[in-house]
Amino acid sequence: MSAPFFLCRLDELDDPGSKGFENIDGEKPFFLVRRGDEVFGYRNSCPHYGAPLDWKPDAFLSYDRDMILCSMHSALFTIDEGRCVDGPCPGQRLEPVALEIRNDGIFLAA
Numbered sequence: 001m002s003a004p005f006f007l008c009r010l011d012e013l014d015d016p017g018s019k020g021f022e023n024i025d026g027e028k029p030f031f032l033v034r035r036g037d038e039v040f041g042y043r044n045s046c047p048h049y050g051a052p053l054d055w056k057p058d059a060f061l062s063y064d065r066d067m068i069l070c071s072m073h074s075a076l077f078t079i080d081e082g083r084c085v086d087g088p089c090p091g092q093r094l095e096p097v098a099l100e101i102r103n104d105g106i107f108l109a110a
Contacts, residue, residue: 004100004107007032010039011104016079018060018068020044024108030097031060032106033068033079039106041097042082046070048089068094 005025013019013034020031029044029052044052044060048070054060055071062069067085068077075087082094098109 004102004110007099007106007108009104010034010037010101010106013039013106016061016065017058019058020054020060027097027108031058032099033060035079038080039099039101040079040082041099041108042068042094043097045095046072046075046089047084047092047094048073048075048087053094 007021013032016035018031018033022029030041031044033040046053049072051072053070060068062076068079070087073088075084075089077084077094082096084090084092100107100109
């Protein structure tokens with residue numbers, strides 16, 4: 001990828017909220033999580049099993065929407081670090097995806 005790739009506008013994500021992406025410029029599936037004005041990106045793959053985290057499209061957050069949830073094993077990950085704090089893979093982390101936010105647009109970094 002040579003230039004940043006536009007994904008969506010910040011206001012298209014609930015706060016807090018999440019959105020998955022597939023088939024974007026040759027990238028493996030990933031998702032975004034918004035919390036306030038911050039957006040975090042991670043590969044859609046649980047470090048414990050390698051399975052996708054969402055149980056339905058764009059459903060990456062816990063019931064309280066304060067953690068990332070793996071639907072396969074109910075592992076919980078922090079939103080800001082992608083670190084597992086509960087479940088079968090304590091201390092392991094989700095693989096981050098580099099993002100850029102400009103003029104309220106969210107881009108996949110080059």
